[in-house]
Amino acid sequence: MIINHPLLGPRDAAEFVHLGDASLIDRPNWQAEDAAAQFLDYAYMRDNPAGELRELWYHEQGDRSWLVVTRNTLTHEISSVELARDVALARGRDR
Amino acid sequence: MSQSNRIDGGLIDRSQTLSFTFNGKAMQGHPGDTLASALLANGQRLVGRSFKYHRPRGIFTAGSEEPNALVQLRKGAHQEPNTRATTVELFRGLEATSQNHRGSLNFDIMAANDLLAPWLSAGFYYKTFMWPKAFWEKVYEPFIRASAGLGALSKVEDPDTYDKGFLHCDLLVIGAGPAGLSAALAAGRSGARVILADEDFTPGGRLNAETLEVDGMAGSGWAAEAITELASMDNVRIMPRATVYGAYDHGIYGALERMTDHLANADGKPRQVLWRIYSKRALLTAGATERPIAFPMNDRPGVMLAGAVRAYANRFGVAPGKRVAVFTNNDDGWRTATDLAAKGVEITAVIDTRETDAQASIPRASIVMGGRVVDTAGRKGLTSITLANGQTIPTDCLAVSGGWSPNVHLTCHQRGRPGWREDIAAFVPSGDLPPGMSVAGAANGTLTLSAALNEGRAQANEAVKDLGFAASRKAPPKAEDEARETSAFWHVAEGKRRAWLDLQNDVTVKDVKQSHAEGFRSVEHLKRYTTLGMATDQGKTANIPALAIMAEQTGKTIPETGTTIFRPPYTPVPIGALAGRSRGKDFRPYRLTPSHKWAEENGATFVETGNWLRAQWFARPGEQGWRDSVDREVEMTRASVGICDVTTLGKIDIQGRDAAEFLNKIYANGFAKLPVGKVRYGLMLREDGICYDDGTTARLAENHFVMTTTTANAVLVFRRMEFARQCLWPNLDVHMISVTDGWAQYAVAGPNSRKLLAKIVDDFDISNDVFPFMGCAELTVCGGTPARLFRISFSGELAYEIAVPARYGRCDDPGADAGGRGIRRDPLWHRSAWRDADRKGPRGG
Structure with a gap:
């Protein structure tokens, strides 16, 4: 596969490490009242869709960017690649 | 043997003769030949034995789709089994041997299987090797293993790159x-x-x-x-x-x-x-x-695809037979007859399954329209064919065309x-x-x-x-369109004897029918039950006729029946090529510490830790085993001083205005208030609370930390920290880089460790008052070499870790370089002191 890195252009998937569902960005607030339940979901529960999936890839043999890659799990078509930091900021993650 | 079947023409260089051997017999060919064309030129029709019934087999095709002519090439470590003679380019001195027979190619004792054929049909293994259970490992498995496979491996390391x-x-x-x-x-x-x-x-x-x-x-x-x-x-x-x-x-x-x-x-x-x-x-x-037509006893050496027969004549200057017959269901097969006749090869008959007019007139050949081949003769090579009309035609090569896929x-x-x-x-x-x-x-x-x-x-x-290029306007090459009418004729229903589909795995029309009768009707089931198309040729010639027969059985059309899934590779790829250079010690290269050479020369026994080789203990003359060495090293450390290369531990340099806050978030214990010049032990947890990694982190300046991780986890910890930095807390001002390879780091432990270090530090007071437990500092040693000193102990003794840029850490004797003459010293076995440390202090990894 080829991942079109937003900063570096097309790179072979072999340069990356795959982590999985990009929902890992949405780490729960540990001070929330139902933090235990939220962390159970966060740590263990994943969707496994046949189709489009937003997932995290780490450019370990490159610039060490974490990316959010939207990939169709049936065709491997990649429809978008974003810097995970931008996604995290857009989702309201702060410090 | 001379090249008895060589005829004029072809793309071979007759000015040079190449000698080669087949089963030890000397033969000759020319540049431009394949092994198959050279074998045919030398009149060698029998080249191998089939997988299951050990039937005599000859060359069937002229390309990579070859199911029959699998041979073993070369000798010794270069021996290569299961190569297709049809794709092997002939070279001088090539040694080829046939395979899959016990005894000689001409007399294979395993051919007894052929007599047992009525009991060896589809599903034989599934039905036979079931009971009694006690036979599974002791009787059946050794038997199946002995019969399995085709050629033999050399069993020595592949010398090629x-x-x-x-x-x-x-x-x-x-x-x-x-x-x-x-x-x-x-x-x-x-x-x-x-x-x-x-x-x-x-x-x-x-x-x-x-x-x-x-x-x-x-x-x-x-x-x-x-x-x-x-x-x-x-x-x-x-x-x-x-x-x-x-x-x-x-x-x-x-x-x-x-x-x-x-x-x-x-x-x-x-x-x-x-x-x-x-x-x-x-x-x-x-x-x-090209695909064949299935007809009774269609597997004899001499039965070939029509296009292949034509290729041998036109490209290689070889007539695969002296008296050639053609059996076709389409126009294309006729060109084998006309091409070979034009080269002066005798065409004995053209049998076309279609009730149409003859496509060409071939002198002296019987033309049989609407004909069927219902039997053949010739144990180790075709001698005659019998048609449905009762006619028997002597022939030594039958060119078969069932159309092209x-x-x-x-x-x-x-x-x-x-x-x-x-x-x-x-x-x-x-x-x-x-x-x-x-x-x-x-x-x-x-x-x-x-x-x-x-x-x-x-x-x-x-x-x-x-892609944005301007297409060339040059006219296309000129040629004519040849006649390619074809018919869907797949197998000859007449005749009682076996009709082969998959020649390599010995799958016959009867096997496909039996598979259907026993309920295996999906093509994927058919494939697995009969092993159709599962040999090294992946059924390139066999699959479509077999599908057609399955379709007939189920009453469906061929497209409704469908094909099995095509998967890579198109033709076999050697494991050696997939491995490339990543084999032996290059499969997983070692990382070596700066003191590795010294340790090697001083009798170290190494252990693999992650990719690193780490000295485990240093044997001295007279010691009876690892325990003696370890005891001596422990005693030495307890009594005086020991030195241990700890470069393998992961080191991460962390800087930025929010570095302390970041560390506070990723460690389970607090780091925000760690004073400058101090080190603290830190523990990392997974999101589910289970311990993930530990190490120490030193605060060198307000916004500058150096973290150590365990050796094996260094990469993973760094990856996770980048994840935390970019995905969880994207607004923290923090940056980091792995400096594991940048610094050589030694632990110096034991009551004399301070005395030893005092000899190498430049104008730096390492007394307990100025540089107490858990202190850290940047300094210079040995007259100006930059260094970092940490007063941390994993042994319970007075101990330090000293780091210098990796290029200064490579030394013949760390102790000697450190100017430590006169003080008893010994390399510290990495674990031995810690094994002993329970009673004195903390443990670590």
């Missing part, structure tokens, strides 16, 4: 037949970067095997001229002997190039190269594969399914192609020459225009 390579292009053209050459010319002229790959050693595809003309010259001559023109273009790379074996995601193709297989001696060059080709567009022009394989590697075309009775690529791929020529069902040339050019022009 294999490489991997990466190529990029605008257009990858797969196959250098008429469509491929026409396409490569068009794309090359447009200026696009083109790769033209072909599995053969002489590009041209069927043009080399036929007598068809292009641009008023022999097709093979036109192909050679096209290659000359392509070779003159800087933007075109021609890759003969390169099989594109798989279509992968995003325009990436796998190719195996055979670099030195055709040479007697590789001379140190890599034997094969596994290419990963990145293409913007790909054009599949892989041609078509486009090589759709690569179009299906991403789950595409081929569609059925009734007019050519074949599966063709459907619209569901891998992105970026198009198909032209026979691979697309465009079986006639002129149409294939035009389609190749048109598809290439479309691809390059798509």
Whole structure:
């Protein structure tokens, strides 16, 4: 596969490490009242869709960017690649 | 034996003679021959034994689809089993042997299986090797293992080297037949970067095997001229002997190039190269594969595909038989009769299953329209055939044509399914192609020459225009379209004897019928129950006729029955090529610490930790085992001082205004208030609360920390920290880099450690008052070498860790360099002190 890195252009998937569902960005607030339940979901529960999936890839043999890659799990078509930091900021993650 | 079957013509160089041996017998051929054509030229019809019944078998095809003629090449460590004689390029001194027989090729004792054939049909294994259970391991498994496999491995290490390579292009053209050459010319002229790959050693595809003309010259001559023109273009790379074996995601193709297989001696060059080709567009022009007709006793040496017989005559100057008969269901088969007759080979009969007019008149040949071959004779080579009308025709070579199947394989590697075309009775690529791929020529069902040339050019022009190049206006090559009418005739129903479909795995028409009768009706079940198409040839010639017979049984159409899934590789890829250089110690290279050489010279025993080799203990003369060495090292450390290379621990440099806050978040214990000049032990947890990693982190300055991690987890911890920095707390001002390799670090432990270090530090007070427990500092040692000193202990003793830039850490004797003469010192066995440390202090990793 080829991942079109937003900063570096097309790179072979072999340069990356795959982590999985990009929902890992949405780490729960540990001070929330139902933090235990939220962390159970966060740590263990994943969707496994046949189709489009937003997932995290780490450019370990490159610039060490974490990316959010939207990939169709049936065709491997990649429809978008974003810097995970931008996604995290857009989702309201702060410090 | 002289080359008794050699005839005039062909693309071989008769000015040179190449000697080779088959089963020890000396034979001769010429440059341009394959092993198969040379064997046929020497009159060798029997070349192997079938897998299950050990039936005598001969050469069946002239290409990579060969199911029968599998031979073993070379000797000793270079021995290579299961090569297809039809693709092996002849070289001087080639040693080939037949395989899969006990006793000689002529007298194989395993041929007794053939007599047991009535009991060895489909599902035999599943039904037989069931009871009693006690037999599974002791009787059945040894028996099955002894019968399994074809050729034999050398059982010594492969002495050849294999490489991997990466190529990029605008257009990858797969196959250098008429469509491929026409396409490569068009794309090359447009200026696009083109790769033209072909599995053969002489590009041209069927043009080399036929007598068809292009641009008023022999097709093979036109192909050679096209290659000359392509070779003159800087933007075109021609890759003969390169099989594109798989279509992968995003325009990436796998190719195996055979670099030195055709040479007697590789001379140190890599034997094969596994290419990963990145293409913007790909054009599949892989041609078509002829398929047989199943009829009783159709497996004898001398029964061959009609197109192959023609290829041997036209390209290699070999007549596969003295008296050749043709059995066909289509027009194309007739050209074998006319081509060979024109070369003076006797054609005894042409049998066409169709009730139409004869396509040609062949002198002295019986023409039988609406004919069927219902039996054959000749134990180790065909001697005669018997027709449904009772006529027996003496013949030593029967050329069979059941029509041509486009090589759709690569179009299906991403789950595409081929569609059925009734007019050519074949599966063709459907619209569901891998992105970026198009198909032209026979691979697309465009079986006639002129149409294939035009389609190749048109598809290439479309691809390059798509990429922004101006298509060449040069006219397409001129040729005619030959007659290619065909009929859907798959097997001869008359006759009681076995009719083979899959020659390599010995699957017969009866097996397919039995599979249906026993309920295995899906093609995928049929395949697995009968082993149809599961041999090394993957059923390239066998699958379609078998599907047709399954369709007849179920009352469905062939497209309703469907094909099994095509998967890479198109032809076998050696494990050696997949491994490339990553074998032996290069499979997982070691990382060595700066003191490695010194440790080696001083009797260290090493242990693998992650990729690192770490000194475990240092044996001294007279010590009776590891325990003696370890005890001495522990005692030495407890009594005086020990030194241990701890470079392998992960080191991460962390800087930024929010570095302290960041560490506070990723460690389970607090770091925000760690004073400058202090070290703290830190513990990391997984999100589910289970311990993940630990180490120490030193605060060198307000916004500058150095973290250590465990050796094996260093990469993972760094990855996780980057995740935390970028994805969880993206607004923290913090940056980090791995400096594991940047610093050589030694632990110095024991009551004399301070005394030892005092001798190397430059103007730095390391007294307990100024530099207390858990202190850290940047300083210089040995007259100006930058260093970092940490007062941390994992042994319970007074201890330090000292780090210097890695290039200063490489020393013959760390103790001597440290100026420690006069103080008793000894390398500290990494674990031994800690084993002993429970009573004194904390443990760590």
